[in-house]
Amino acid sequence: MSETETRDFIRQIIHDDLESGKHSEIVTRFPPEPNGYLHVGHVMSICLNFGVAAETGGRTFLRLDDTNPGKESREYVDAIKRDVHWLGFDWEDRLTHASDYFGQLYESACRLIEMGCAYVDSLSADEIREHRGTLTEPGRNSPYRDRSVEENLDLFKRMRAGEFSDGELVLRARIDMSSPNMNMRDPALYRIRHIPHQNAGDEWCIYPMYDFAHGLSDAYEHITHSLCTLEFEDHRPLYDWFLDQLKPAHRPRQIEFSRLNLAYAVTSKRKLNTLVDEGIVTGWDDPRMPTIAGMRRRGYPVAALREFVTRAGVTKKDKLIEMGVLENCIRETLGEQAERRMAVLRPLKIVLTNYPENKVEMMEAMNHPGRPELGTRELPFSRELWIEQDDFMEDAPRKFFRLKPGGEVRLRFGYIIRCDEVVRNTAGDVVELRCSYDPDTRSGTGSSDRKVKGTIHWVSCEHAIDAQVRLYDRLFNEANPNAVDDVHSVLNPESLEIVDGKLEPALAELAAGQAVQFERLGYFCTDEKEDSAAVRVINRIVTLRDSWAKLEKQAMQNQNQVV
Ligand code: ATP
Ligand code: MG
Numbered sequence: 001m002s003e004t005e006t007r008d009f010i011r012q013i014i015h016d017d018l019e020s021g022k023h024s025e026i027v028t029r030f031p032p033e034p035n036g037y038l039h040v041g042h043v044m045s046i047c048l049n050f051g052v053a054a055e056t057g058g059r060t061f062l063r064l065d066d067t068n069p070g071k072e073s074r075e076y077v078d079a080i081k082r083d084v085h086w087l088g089f090d091w092e093d094r095l096t097h098a099s100d101y102f103g104q105l106y107e108s109a110c111r112l113i114e115m116g117c118a119y120v121d122s123l124s125a126d127e128i129r130e131h132r133g134t135l136t137e138p139g140r141n142s143p144y145r146d147r148s149v150e151e152n153l154d155l156f157k158r159m160r161a162g163e164f165s166d167g168e169l170v171l172r173a174r175i176d177m178s179s180p181n182m183n184m185r186d187p188a189l190y191r192i193r194h195i196p197h198q199n200a201g202d203e204w205c206i207y208p209m210y211d212f213a214h215g216l217s218d219a220y221e222h223i224t225h226s227l228c229t230l231e232f233e234d235h236r237p238l239y240d241w242f243l244d245q246l247k248p249a250h251r252p253r254q255i256e257f258s259r260l261n262l263a264y265a266v267t268s269k270r271k272l273n274t275l276v277d278e279g280i281v282t283g284w285d286d287p288r289m290p291t292i293a294g295m296r297r298r299g300y301p302v303a304a305l306r307e308f309v310t311r312a313g314v315t316k317k318d319k320l321i322e323m324g325v326l327e328n329c330i331r332e333t334l335g336e337q338a339e340r341r342m343a344v345l346r347p348l349k350i351v352l353t354n355y356p357e358n359k360v361e362m363m364e365a366m367n368h369p370g371r372p373e374l375g376t377r378e379l380p381f382s383r384e385l386w387i388e389q390d391d392f393m394e395d396a397p398r399k400f401f402r403l404k405p406g407g408e409v410r411l412r413f414g415y416i417i418r419c420d421e422v423v424r425n426t427a428g429d430v431v432e433l434r435c436s437y438d439p440d441t442r443s444g445t446g447s448s449d450r451k452v453k454g455t456i457h458w459v460s461c462e463h464a465i466d467a468q469v470r471l472y473d474r475l476f477n478e479a480n481p482n483a484v485d486d487v488h489s490v491l492n493p494e495s496l497e498i499v500d501g502k503l504e505p506a507l508a509e510l511a512a513g514q515a516v517q518f519e520r521l522g523y524f525c526t527d528e529k530e531d532s533a534a535v536r537v538i539n540r541i542v543t544l545r546d547s548w549a550k551l552e553k554q555a556m557q558n559q560n561q562v563v
Contacts, residue, residue, distance in 0.1 A: 034077045034198070040265065047087070173186055190208055
């Protein structure tokens, strides 16, 4: 594939700007507001901003867009930094805050006033809304719109000095109250808020609005391409208007792309916050959350996330991407990397009646079927073993090739066994199977080359490690929960199931952050927060197969019909 074929429209623009000499170096920024944890949508923005700069030898700023004190906190700042680093990107010495520029922004606002391009309004918030008009009706000028430059400057300085209360005055741009673009109808530039700021302390009681701060911060940092999501498209005329009036030495260019939305997940910090606040999940890093912290704790590999956003692509079309696409990226990455182990999640005991009582054999188990260089390990085999409950069926159909009364199955890396007797408790539940093994069928070395159709996994009872295994599923039953107001109505009540599993002894050594495949079950890792020497706590990262694929496809099709 040639380079041009893989270039998205933003990379094409950047390529052209370098080739034409418009820019000699590309400078981008990733500008999250520290009002929540980053989510899978942000992964796309991070990979794009840091990616295009790295690919062209440019630079990227991590800028905390902290113009809205009250909703922002240090905890979020720290989480954002950790998440960006974890994804493998480095801002080096370019960690900035919109609040670093409060002084310059204030000066710029004063200049707009001096140029007659901004005024202090005394209308209340409600009155301003009333004057704004609608999409079909022009707005009306505020009676305070024609205050003199001197009066405006005086009032603005006194706003800053703390002489007025919240909402009493607001600084607005003087643009056009009849503009068809509502954003151009004299938008607010500064408002009064008597609350301290997580970065700037209590130096300020007036704070700039996002639109005003953003473009100018881009200019101060010499950002060449300010990449943002499509909801800012209608703000671009305003972005350009500030630059046209103030003519900073460097002029950045805003380019919009579509948001990445993941089916069956919410990608809005506000909605994620609701899940945390209401205790629907255990925190921002709950392994079911589509936050970067949650996905890390769940065990999603960085390479898979980066591959996922590459597959999603940078476009201007709305996207709701199937969870299966992300899960397939994870399966592909882990299928290659993860060593195989044996574990039983819903144990049923079998006793091999013809196997000596105190005998233990060490079976040789391959660590990775496709990568012999990863070697083998020893797997203890004994008279009593755990197998999976659903690998046994009493009234089995003809095609059931696992264990059934009188039937035979191979134990992986072990022997062929036959089920001779089913033991029940007084309630009639199956509690144990009495089986016999064929000593000539030992895997690899047995004298018999007898074959049976099914192979199942197992763990020796005596050697098993107990573990709490957490099986995660989608948080929502609805393909696009972003569009639903009440998230409660679409929660999946089965998003977490906890089982008492039995692990092969080698899993005692499973390191934090190391993913393994439990044969026939899926990919798993220890829980970075709750796993301990006393209790092994294991997260299921993803199943081996996508049991949702069909359902999801159907739901997405229905959705497309509605849109
Ligand atoms: P949220 O609605 O979740 O709060 P946001 O846009 O308000 O998202 P910011 O912290 O302002 O969150 O986002 C930082 C950057 O990440 C912005 O440039 C924004 O455009 C981008 N971004 C946010 N969500 C997505 C998404 N779903 N897909 C791609 N980029 C996104
Ligand atoms: Mg935002």
